Amino acid sequence: MADPLTIAASVVGITVPALHGTKLLLDDLEKLKYAPKLYSSVHNSHIAEEIKKTISTKQAEVKCAIATADKQPIVLEYKMEDMDHL
Incomplete structure (x- = not known):
């Protein structure tokens, strides 16, 4: 049988990086949610510059x-003066 402490350490060793990766993915998705507003802002800025x-x-x-x-x-x-001298 495997040692319970080793099993727990293995589970934690796999779970923590997976949760960290999930958090990074959620952060990226949150940023993408605001991408249309950012694009609109940049587009409007370009129009303002034009x-x-x-x-x-x-x-x-x-x-x-x-x-x-x-x-x-x-x-x-000058033209009137020239005409007067004619």
Whole structure:
């Protein structure tokens, strides 16, 4: 017959790693449960970055248009002066 202490030690030696593996698996499954929210958050963050880029580009275009419009009266003044000298 096998010694009861040896049998108990063998059972514990098998059970403890199995329980530890089960806990790790449950932790991973818990993380997967929140994966859609994480994906949505990352996706929304990506969309927000694209919107920021578009706004920045449009702001640069508007600033350029304003600078061009600010120069127009000066150009018109020069043209009017040229016409007056004719």
